[in-house]
Amino acid sequence: KQEVTQIPAALSVPEGENLVLNCSFTDSAIYNLQWFRQDPGKGLTSLLLIQSSQREQTSGRLNASLDKSSGRSTLYIAASQPGDSATYLCAVRGISSGSARQLTFGSGTQLTVLP
């Protein structure tokens, strides 16, 4: 059964810092990996999706990498801003059939960027 772990659970940084959020997964047989953002009282917004054959994806100040063999992904946020404050979740989609093909989420990292 796939398990997804995100460390740290919470992170507080001053504005302008570059930071890295970590995600690890136990089963490397994945179809893709996604990073989501969740603001308080709101649903999830997809930030980046990395296919299993890809190494990284970039969108603006965000860069996500994937090392499938080691079961790890990182989300790099450059020049952090207070508006980046949110919970960041990673999720992997398995390649097996049935429930293993569904998204398995980590518990998230709660990021606070201080002005």
Add this chain to the structure above:
Amino acid sequence: EAGVAQSPRYKIIEKRQSVAFWCNPISGHATLYWYQQILGQGPKLLIQFQNNGVVDDSQLPKDRFSAERLKGVDSTLKIQPAKLEDSAVYLCASSNNHGGANVLTFGAGSRLTVL
């Protein structure tokens, strides 16, 4: 494009009572998901529909939870009778691709408190 609509946003009930949540997905999205997100955890899939058929309900507690999507558009998730451990945010999501690299669009969620 209108987003995924959910109602009610908040609901407080006593244990053993019943509750129902409604979801209207993005127009044209054939796939609809219900997730349960307990405080401090990542979302967990309860049920996935493809049009009006169930694709995966392996994690749905069928003794108390039920869901339907009769016309392949709107969906209703019901809990009867509710337990304290059902306190969570119930997220609805939709996509226009069955599995694969599709990106899910989430609603804002329905927060349930069971007293």
